[in-house]
Amino acid sequence: MRIAFFLTLFYLGLTNISAQLAQNPIIWADVPDVSVIRVNDTYYMSSTTMHMSPGVPIMKSKDLVNWEIVSYAYDRLVENDKMNMENGQEAYGYGSWASSLRYHKGMFYVSTFSATSGKTHVYKTKDAETGPWEAFSFAPVLHDNSLFFDDDGRVYMLYGGGEIKLIELLPDASGIKPNGINKVIIENVNLIFGEDEVGGLPGEGCQLQKINGKYYLFNIASPKSRWSRSVIIHRADKITGPYEGRLALQYKDVAQGGLIDTPDGDWYAMLFGDRGAVGRVPYLVPVKWEDGWPVLGNEGKVPEHLNLPDNSDCISGIVASDEFERKQNDPKLPLAWQWNHNPDNKNWDVLQNPGRLRITTSRIDTNVLCAKNILTQRTFGPKCSGSTLVNVSNMKNGDIGGLIALQNKYGYVGVKKENNKTMIVQVQTNLGAKEKNEKQGIINLNDIITSSKVIEQVPLTQEQVYFKIAIDFEIDKAYFYYSLDGKKWKKIGASLQMVYSWPKHFMGYRFGLFNYATKEIGGNVDFDYFRIDER
Numbered sequence: 260m261r262i263a264f265f266l267t268l269f270y271l272g273l274t275n276i277s278a279q280l281a282q283n284p285i286i287w288a289d290v291p292d293v294s295v296i297r298v299n300d301t302y303y304m305s306s307t308t309m310h311m312s313p314g315v316p317i318m319k320s321k322d323l324v325n326w327e328i329v330s331y332a333y334d335r336l337v338e339n340d341k342m343n344m345e346n347g348q349e350a351y352g353y354g355s356w357a358s359s360l361r362y363h364k365g366m367f368y369v370s371t372f373s374a375t376s377g378k379t380h381v382y383k384t385k386d387a388e389t390g391p392w393e394a395f396s397f398a399p400v401l402h403d404n405s406l407f408f409d410d411d412g413r414v415y416m417l418y419g420g421g422e423i424k425l426i427e428l429l430p431d432a433s434g435i436k437p438n439g440i441n442k443v444i445i446e447n448v449n450l451i452f453g454e455d456e457v458g459g460l461p462g463e464g465c466q467l468q469k470i471n472g473k474y475y476l477f478n479i480a481s482p483k484s485r486w487s488r489s490v491i492i493h494r495a496d497k498i499t500g501p502y503e504g505r506l507a508l509q510y511k512d513v514a515q516g517g518l519i520d521t522p523d524g525d526w527y528a529m530l531f532g533d534r535g536a537v538g539r540v541p542y543l544v545p546v547k548w549e550d551g552w553p554v555l556g557n558e559g560k561v562p563e564h565l566n567l568p569d570n571s572d573c574i575s576g577i578v579a580s581d582e583f584e585r586k587q588n589d590p591k592l593p594l595a596w597q598w599n600h601n602p603d604n605k606n607w608d609v610l611q612n613p614g615r616l617r618i619t620t621s622r623i624d625t626n627v628l629c630a631k632n633i634l635t636q637r638t639f640g641p642k643c644s645g646s647t648l649v650n651v652s653n654m655k656n657g658d659i660g661g662l663i664a665l666q667n668k669y670g671y672v673g674v675k676k677e678n679n680k681t682m683i684v685q686v687q688t689n690l691g692a693k694e695k696n697e698k699q700g701i702i703n704l705n706d707i708i709t710s711s712k713v714i715e716q717v718p719l720t721q722e723q724v725y726f727k728i729a730i731d732f733e734i735d736k737a738y739f740y741y742s743l744d745g746k747k748w749k750k751i752g753a754s755l756q757m758v759y760s761w762p763k764h765f766m767g768y769r770f771g772l773f774n775y776a777t778k779e780i781g782g783n784v785d786f787d788y789f790r791i792d793e794r
Contacts, residue, residue, distance in 0.1 A: 281324040281543070281567035287640040287732075288577055289538025289767030290318075292357035294369075294466060295519045295529040302519065303360060303387055304529070304541075305332070305369050309765060310354035311597040311635065312336070315371055317360070317387050318576070322568045323519070323527065323543060327576025328594040329388040332358070332369045335601050337376040342601045344631055350375045350600060351628070351667070352765035356403065357464055357515075363408040368432060370406040370416070379404060379416075381432050395433040405465035405476075406432060409498060415440070417476065421447050421461030425499065444500045448478045451491050451504050458483035462491055466517030467498075473551065474498050477507075477528075479515035488514040488533065490555060508555040513542045518553060528555050536666070536735040536757035537640045538767020543567075574639050580790040584614035592634075599633035599665070599771065607632050610785070615650070619783040620658060620776035626711060627663060627671065627686075630775035635665060636791070638768045640732035644794060645770040648745065648787035649674065651681055652722040657778025659684070662726040664737040665771040667764045669711075670755035672726045672739040673773075674719060674784075681719040685739050685752025686711050714752035717741070723787075728770065729794075730757075737768070 292307040304318045304326060313331035320326045333355075336342055341350040358371040367387040372379045378396040404418035406428075414428040414436075427439025435441075448462020459481035466477040476493045490513075493504035508514065508530075516530035526546035531539045544561050546553045556562070579595040591609045606619040616634065624630050636645070647662050654660065654676040661673020661684075670687040689710040725742035737755040740748045757768055770791075774784045 279569050281322075281565040281570045283542045283561060283563055283565065284532065284534070284540040285324045285543050285570055286326060286541045286573055286577060287534075287537065288540060288574060288637045290541050290577070291515075291531050291539035291766075292464065293516050293529050293531055293541050294358055294360040295517065296360050296362050297519060297521070298362050300522050303362075303367070305358040305360040307355070307357055307371075307766075308597060309352060309356065310342070310350040310375075310600055312342070312601045313597060314355050315358050315369055315382070316594075317367075317369070319388065322570075323521070323529075324565070324567050324570035325573050325576065330390055330392075330594070332371070332382040332392050333380075333394060336373060336380070337378075338601070339375070341375050344600045344629065349629070352762045355380065359404060359406040359466065361406050361408060368406055368408075370404055370432070372400050372402060372404055372418075374400055381406070383432070395431075397434040401426070403463045403465050405467040407467045407469075407498070408432075409469070415467075415498060417444070417465045417467050419465070420463040421449060423448060423462065423465060423476070423478070440499065442499065444495075444498075445476075445493060445502055445504070448491050448493075448504070449480050449482070451480070451506055452482040452489075456482035456484060459486075460488065464515040468518055470518070471551075472496070474502075475518065475553065476502065477515075477517045486512075488512040490514045490516075490528070490530065492553065494552070505552065507553065508544070508559070508561075510556060510559060510561050513544065513561050516541075518546065526553065528553070532561075533759075534640070535732065536759050536768050537638060537732045538759065540640075574793075578636050578639060578791055580788070582614055582788045583609050583616050583786065585609060585611065595636050597635055599635055600631070603631045607634075613787065616772065616786040616789075617783050618660070618772070618774040618786075620655070620774060620780045622780060623777060624775045625777070627659070627669065627773055627775060628667075630773055633663070633665065633771045633773040635769040635771045636789070638664070638730050638732075638770055639793075642729075642731050642733070642794060644727055644729040644792045645789060646725065646727040646792070647772060647789050648723060648725050650723050650785040650787065651676070651719070653783045653785075654681065654774075655776065655779050655782030658774065658776050658782040658784075660774035660784035661772075662728055663771040663773055664728050664730065664755060664757065665769040666757065666766075667760035668755070668758045670728075670737055670739065670752075671771075671773075672728065672741055672751055674724060675716075676782075683717040683719050683724060683741050683751065685714045685716075687714055687753070687755055717751065730768070 315332035340348040355371040382392040401418040423445040462478040462480035464479040490508040493502040513532040663671035727740040
C-alpha cells in the first residue's frame with residue numbers, strides 16, 4: 260500500500276512538472292515562415308499572412324514560447340485590383356510571402372516579396388512595436404529572401420528555390436546595389452538528398468546567420484520520392500562560399516526557419532510544421548553544437564516538451580475576443596484582426612452605445628469569397644470555437660451576412676434576406692469530384708471555389724440571432740450552430756470536413772465576420788461581439 264501511495268505521488272509529480280513545461284507546437288495556429296531575432300532580452304518574430312491586411316505581423320516574446328502580436332510591417336501592401344478585389348480579381352494565397360526580420364544599428368528591418376506587387380519589399384523602423392514603418396520596394400521579386408547585414412557594412416539578400424543566389428543591396432537595404440555581387444552560391448539545395456532524389460520541394464525559405472565567424476544558411480526542401488519536409492543547412496567561411504551542406508532534420512514535416520540563442524547561451528531553431536486544416540504552426544527545437552554544426556532536436560526528434568516557461572495560454576497574444584467596446588484613443592480594431600484583402604474603409608465602422616462592428620455592402624458579389632470587408636482571426640487547436648451576435652434589421656433583399664470558417668473549402672452559418680423575409684442558412688462549398696484530389700489533408704485547387712450549396716435553412720422572425728462555429732482540429736471538422744436567445748444552441752446543416760488548400764488561400768482556416776450583397780447595395784449588419792473559446 261505504501262509503495263502504491265509513493266508511486267501515485269511520483270506520477271502526480273511528473274504530471275505537474277510536464278504541465279509547467281512549454282509544449283510544442285508553441286503556437287497551435289497558423290504562423291508560418293517564421294523569422295526570429297533577439298534584441299537584448301526580448302525576442303521578435305515575423306510571419307506570413309499573404310493576402311491579409313494589414314500584413315507581416317510582428318510578434319514579441321520574453322521567453323520564446325509566449326508570443327503576442329505587437330505590430331504589422333504594413334497596413335496595405337499595394338493598391339491594385341488583386342489586393343483591392345476589384346474587376347473580378349483577388350490575391351488568395353498570394354499577397355506577401357516569407358519574410359526576414361533583422362536588427363541592425365538600432366533599426367528593425369523586415370523584408371518580404373510579392374508576386375502580387377511584382378516587387379521585393381523592405382520595411383524599417385526604430386521601434387518594432389510602435390512604428391512607424393518606412394517602406395521601400397524594388398524589382399525584381401526575390402523569392403524567399405533572407406536579408407543580411409554583414410560585419411563589414413555590406414548588405415545582401417540570399418534568395419531562390421533550388422538554386423540559391425546572393426545579391427548585394429544598397430547600404431540602407433532600399434534597393435539593389437549597381438555592380439554589386441550577384442552570383443549563384445548553391446547550385447541545387449536538393450542535391451543533399453542525392454542525385455536520384457532531386458525533384459521534390461526545391462530548397463527555399465532562406466534564413467542566413469553569421470555565428471562565430473561562419474555563415475549558416477537554413478533552407479526547407481523535400482526529396483523526390485516522398486513528401487517529407489526537411490531542414491537543410493549549408494555553412495561557409497565567406498558569404499560568397501564555397502558552401503558545404505547537410506541534412507539537419509527530417510521529422511514530421513517540421514522545417515523552415517532559423518537559429519536563435521538565449522541570453523544564457525542556449526540555442527534553438529524556430530521552425531514550422533504542416534498540420535492540416537489549422538495551417539502551418541511554429542515549433543521550437545533545441546539545438547546543440549558539434550564540430551561547428553548545429554544539431555537539431557533530441558536524437559533527430561522534435562520534443563513535445565521544453566524546459567521553458569509554461570505556454571499553455573500562448574494563444575492569448577495571437578487571437579482575442581472583442582466586445583467592440585472602445586475607449587477614447589483606442590484603435591478601431593485590436594491587432595488580432597486582419598481583413599481578408601485590402602478593406603473598403605468607407606463601408607465598415609466600429610460604432611458605440613452599444614459597441615458593435617457594422618459592415619455595409621457597396622457592390623454586388625456572386626459568393627462570399629468575392630466579398631470585401633471580411634474581418635478575420637486565426638482559428639487554433641486542438642479545439643476552439645468562435646461566436647457572435649448579429650443584428651440583421653438593416654439587411655436588404657439578397658444580402659447574406661454571418662460567421663464563416665474561411666478557407667477555399669469554406670462553410671458558414673448566416674442570415675439571407677429574400678423577398679423581405681430572413682432565413683438562417685448553413686452553406687458549404689460544393690467541390691464535387693475535385694475532392695478526390697485530397698491527399699494528406701492538403702488539396703491542390705487552382706481556381707477559386709465559386710460553387711456553394713445551402714445545406715439547411717430555417718425561418719428567422721426576429722432581428723437578432725446568435726451564431727457559433729466549433730472546430731476540432733484532431734479530425735479537421737467544423738460544426739455550425741445558431742441560437743435565438745444566446746442560451747439554447749441548435750446545430751444546423753452538416754459538419755464541414757476542412758481541408759488546407761493551395762495555391763489558393765495557402766493558410767489555415769480563419770473565423771470571419773462578413774456581409775455581402777447579391778441584389779442591391781447599402782444594407783448592413785451589426786456584430787455585437789466576437790468571442791473565442793478553447794472548447
